Amino acid sequence: MDNLLIAKTKSTLGVDFRVEGGVLNIEGSSYPENTRDFFDPLIAWINKFMLEETAPLTLNCKIDYLNSSSIKFLSDIFDKLSNYSKFGVGITVNWYYKKNDEDILEMGEDLKEDTNLTFNLIEM
């Protein structure tokens, strides 16, 4: 299984998913013209990881902005990870936000509320 690396653009997230260590980093803004085209490879990678690997997984999110369809896809990723965690695999989400950025904090709080994952809200 290969790592998944996607360079950040103004409207799409930077993605750095590493098989070794199970560390997944996403950062930046997401308002692609076609959200499904962007997120499908991420979801496929996570599905493959869950089938082939048993290592704990850490998802680090440093988000500037997500449009509504990106929030939906990210929420679906959290649902997948929640299901994966039921098999006893340790999964941690680290959600980073800037001190004055209430919107990103609130977005993290909303996502945290809807998941049983270990979900840390971390001020940068």
Add this chain to the structure above:
Amino acid sequence: MNTNSTSDPDIIYYYDGPCTNKVIQESVDKIRGLFNEEMFDGPGRRLSSAAIEMIQNIGFYSDDKTVVDGELVGIGSFSIVNRSGTFLIETKNRITPDKFAKFDQWVKKLNSSSKEELKQLRKEFLKNGAAHGSRGANIGLLDIVRKNGSPILTGTENINGSIYLIITVKFTEE
């Protein structure tokens, strides 16, 4: 495309044309330029988030469309107005009467919902919701009302027999 058509001296950004991602990026850059970094993380981000959703809605749903770089893109106009720290975003695009009726009903529901009701509605859409398609999750306008606390105003204009949807959202710097 017209980015300068304005008779209102308070207009800080105006655009009329196909609403591509490039246009969204330009408007976000413009909004970012209005705030220092600390303020951008507060009101600036709320304003730019709303602008992105509203411009993207034109691109997705306007009934006037054109092809840009091989993609079908909606055409419409939007403006950002700054009246002494109160910002208005207004969008305008062609819409069919039946679509307007549905849209208006949706906005009325959002405007009349409490913060808690909006939160529950949002959860429903994220879990079961509309369309896991690439064209939004039905929570864009919902989040604008929820975060902004003021209603979305809608109206129509009849131009040469076509109906144009006008959406206005107001923000204050606090």
